[in-house]
Amino acid sequence: MKDERLNRSVATKITQLIDEGIFPSGSRLPGERDLAEQFGVSRATIREAEITLQALGRLKIKTGSGVYVMKASDAKYGGIPAASxxxxxxxxxxxxxxxxxxxxxxxxxxxxxxxxxxxxxxxxxxxxxxxxxxxxxxxxxxxxxxxxxxxxxxxxxxxxxxxxxxxxxxxxxxxxxxxxxxxxxxxxxxxxxxxxxxxxxxxxxxxxxxxxxxxxxxxxxxxxxxxxxxxxxxxxxxxxxxx
Amino acid sequence: MKDERLNRSVATKITQLIDEGIFPSGSRLPGERDLAEQFGVSRATIREAEITLQALGRLKIKTGSGVYVMKASDAKYGGIPAASxxxxxxxxxxxxxxxxxxxxxxxxxxxxxxxxxxxxxxxxxxxxxxxxxxxxxxxxxxxxxxxxxxxxxxxxxxxxxxxxxxxxxxxxxxxxxxxxxxxxxxxxxxxxxxxxxxxxxxxxxxxxxxxxxxxxxxxxxxxxxxxxxxxxxxxxxxxxxxx
DNA sequence: ATACGGCATTGGTCATACCAAATAACACGA
DNA sequence: TCGTGTTATTTGGTATGACCAATGCCGTAT
The missing domain is CATH 1.20.120.530 (GntR ligand-binding domain-like)
Structure with a gap:
């Protein structure tokens, strides 16, 4: 992992945890404050990592509720509109x-x-x-x-x-x-x-x-x-x- | 534009500015501090918006240098062809x-x-x-x-x-x-x-x-x-x- | 003319505080 | 007992302000 920027490396770490099944598909992962403590980084960094993964379609952030692992079937393509x-x-x-x-x-x-x-x-x-x-x-x-x-x-x-x-x-x-x-x-x-x-x-x-x-x-x-x-x-x- | 989250709406606004040609392809856009002032939001929000757009392949963030508009030819799915x-x-x-x-x-x-x-x-x-x-x-x-x-x-x-x-x-x-x-x-x-x-x-x-x-x-x-x-x-x- | 070194700019991270939405807990009344 | 409405807590969202590190510019010295 040669990601220089911290938020990047955190993003890849979270991705790994998802792929390894530690964070199962559809599950809710720990709050930003908890994750910040676990990873030993600030909450801002955690947020930036989560936002990156959300943009990539791996996470779904719900205000006031938590952030969830996106089900593979719901994966959306960047830029392509949801169309019937x-x-x-x-x-x-x-x-x-x-x-x-x-x-x-x-x-x-x-x-x-x-x-x-x-x-x-x-x-x-x-x-x-x-x-x-x-x-x-x-x-x-x-x-x-x-x-x-x-x-x-x-x-x-x-x-x-x-x-x-x-x-x-x-x-x-x-x-x-x-x-x-x-x-x-x-x-x-x-x-x-x-x-x-x-x-x-x-x-x-x-x-x-x-x-x-x-x-x-x-x-x-x-x-x-x-x-x-x-x-x-x-x-x-x-x-x-x-x- | 009914993005309830601020960072989202900022991201779409920046996207519009790019599409409208105000931020031409390949150009460097204002620093995070300037943008924060222009949009009337905090720097953190600007960062989150830029990070989102980077993940979507529209921006390229270079540490210490600035953030640049991604050239279309470098875009993900087969770039826009040379059209007359x-x-x-x-x-x-x-x-x-x-x-x-x-x-x-x-x-x-x-x-x-x-x-x-x-x-x-x-x-x-x-x-x-x-x-x-x-x-x-x-x-x-x-x-x-x-x-x-x-x-x-x-x-x-x-x-x-x-x-x-x-x-x-x-x-x-x-x-x-x-x-x-x-x-x-x-x-x-x-x-x-x-x-x-x-x-x-x-x-x-x-x-x-x-x-x-x-x-x-x-x-x-x-x-x-x-x-x-x-x-x-x-x-x-x-x-x-x-x- | 070139190479070096300092300085301003810009992104990267951290810490803290407060707000708003979602949810869980609980007390109340039918 | 079962809703049901209110309250409290949790969780994400945003704002400040500070400091670090990489980059690039520019003036100076060679």
């Missing part, structure tokens, strides 16, 4: 459609061939492999726009998907079901790009995400239904218990 | 137009009032002040979309502008000349949003950036005059084809 699957899909619908429209006017043979290969690959594979091909398909379209910023933004959108555990789960469950349909939609997009038809490419991409959103809404309704059902069962049990 | 002013403007044209269209359907009175205030402010002020109002106008529209991801993307686009010296220069020189026109364009956008007319909002925003791109291309042509003129025309065709 709906929000992300809506944003992708808007932005990727425009990216596709832009790409249609300038896309070259090389990119088109690669997209064709990816569409085939998606049809023949499944699971993670198909997912990777899907991702590459969209990124290839974005790259074909020949606009660095556009490509960067689309990449960022994908990053948001992967960094958000909740969003990823929803997407995964959706993709499983509609594999065939997804293939058709990608083929449609590819066709429009081949014809250098911007309007058609935009429409095809919008349809692609539009259908995904509808599917998600259905699931949402299903979940709502299940929750209501569960709640009614609970109510019923409570009622029976009191009788 | 053309690319950025084109991306903004595509994406901000869609954001405006989305916002039109759900924008509320509060946001509309704020936008009106900003349009007036832009008309009455100039230079940095007008620039800040311009930025806030676009970010307010994005926020009005009520989609976290959309807002985040628009913010990212603005960040790219500030972190790319070349792009910033081009924009500044353009904005100087077309102050009046810019006001009209913003007013048009605001009108469309008031009527909750998505299509009109999209069109108004596209015109806004479309005119900006043409202005930039004109300057580009002037500058490169003879030989580069041909290339300029090609670029122009390529960028405007999709519009």
């Amino acid at each position: 699957a709906f929000e992300l899909t809506q944003a992708r619908l808007l932005f990727e459609s425009e990216a596709a429209a832009l790409a249609a006017s300038v896309i070259g043979k090389e990119a088109l061939d690669h997209l064709e290969y990816l569409v085939e690959k998606m049809a023949l594979s499944s699971g993670d492999e198909a997912d990777a091909a899907d991702r590459e398909f969209h990124l290839t379209v974005a790259a074909a726009s020949e606009n660095t910023v556009v490509r960067y933004i689309i990449e960022t959108l994908w990053k948001i998907r992967n960094e958000s555990g909740a969003v990823k789960d929803v997407y995964d469950s959706e993709c499983e079901k509609y594999t065939a349909q997804r293939g058709d939609e990608h083929a449609e997009i590819l066709d429009a790009l081949r014809k250098h038809d911007s309007a058609a490419a935009r429409t095809a991409m919008r349809n692609h995400f539009g259908r995904l959103m509808e599917a998600m809404l259905e699931v949402s309704e299903e979940q709502t239904y299940n929750e209501m059902r569960k709640k009614s069962v609970e109510t019923r049990e409570r009622f029976l218990k009191s009788v | 002013a053309f690319e950025l403007t084109q991306a903004r044209l595509l994406f901000e137009s869609e954001a405006a269209a989305l916002a039109a359907s759900v924008i509320g009175k509060e946001a509309l009032d704020h936008l009106e205030y900003l349009v007036e402010k832009m008309a009455l002020s100039s230079g940095d002040e007008a620039d800040a109002a311009d930025r806030e106008f676009h970010l307010t529209v994005a926020a009005a979309s009520e989609n976290t991801v959309v807002r985040y993307i628009i913010e990212t686009l603005w960040k790219i502008r500030n972190e790319s010296g070349a792009v910033k220069d081009v924009y500044d020189s353009e904005c100087e000349k077309y102050t009046a026109q810019r006001g009209d364009e913003h007013a048009e956008i605001l009108d469309a949003l008031r009527k909750h007319d998505s299509a009109a909002a999209r069109t108004a925003m596209r015109n806004h950036f479309g005119r900006l791109m043409e202005a930039m291309l004109e300057v580009s042509e002037e500058q490169t005059y003879n030989e580069m003129r041909k290339k300029s025309v090609e670029t122009r065709e390529r960028f405007l084809k999709s519009v």
Whole structure:
């Protein structure tokens, strides 16, 4: 540990204690005053260390209550916003459609061939492999726009998907079901790009995400239904218990 | 900004100053003692805010020297790519137009009032002040979309502008000349949003950036005059084809 | 012109005090 | 007995003020 600054070394020490299980995930660690005494440093230093770890997503500081070890599942990515699957899909619908429209006017043979290969690959594979091909398909379209910023933004959108555990789960469950349909939609997009038809490419991409959103809404309704059902069962049990 | 903890709100304020270009990338910001006085808080609070931003990769603290704004290229996830002013403007044209269209359907009175205030402010002020109002106008529209991801993307686009010296220069020189026109364009956008007319909002925003791109291309042509003129025309065709 | 050394600046740490939020403890009334 | 509202304690949040250590500037001496 060659951390010169004390607050740094304290931060790494606390990190070690967490990793070693001394401070279990979700548990509350000693108060700042206690820790200061144990580590033999001032309370200010302890605070700075804890604040660092909070910014890194390892700790959660609750005013008046204490500081807790962040559960791994809740880990948040620095700078990436907490987004729902709906929000992300809506944003992708808007932005990727425009990216596709832009790409249609300038896309070259090389990119088109690669997209064709990816569409085939998606049809023949499944699971993670198909997912990777899907991702590459969209990124290839974005790259074909020949606009660095556009490509960067689309990449960022994908990053948001992967960094958000909740969003990823929803997407995964959706993709499983509609594999065939997804293939058709990608083929449609590819066709429009081949014809250098911007309007058609935009429409095809919008349809692609539009259908995904509808599917998600259905699931949402299903979940709502299940929750209501569960709640009614609970109510019923409570009622029976009191009788 | 409803960060209840002071150190948090200070951190976000500093972040804003960085994003707005007041603390340029790579520059050194005032000493902790000065900042404490400026913000009207204690030095400890300033330290905690700076430590947070350091952990997030936005600042670099050097003992005995000062604290510096982290260059974007050193940022965590793949740095902002070298983008030209053309690319950025084109991306903004595509994406901000869609954001405006989305916002039109759900924008509320509060946001509309704020936008009106900003349009007036832009008309009455100039230079940095007008620039800040311009930025806030676009970010307010994005926020009005009520989609976290959309807002985040628009913010990212603005960040790219500030972190790319070349792009910033081009924009500044353009904005100087077309102050009046810019006001009209913003007013048009605001009108469309008031009527909750998505299509009109999209069109108004596209015109806004479309005119900006043409202005930039004109300057580009002037500058490169003879030989580069041909290339300029090609670029122009390529960028405007999709519009 | 260069190398050395002192000095001002700036971050790093400590100690103490007080405030506000969250929580635990307790006394009270239905 | 069971809430329930009040009080006391714990815990984080902020403010001061002091001193240390690294850095960088600048004037001096070689």
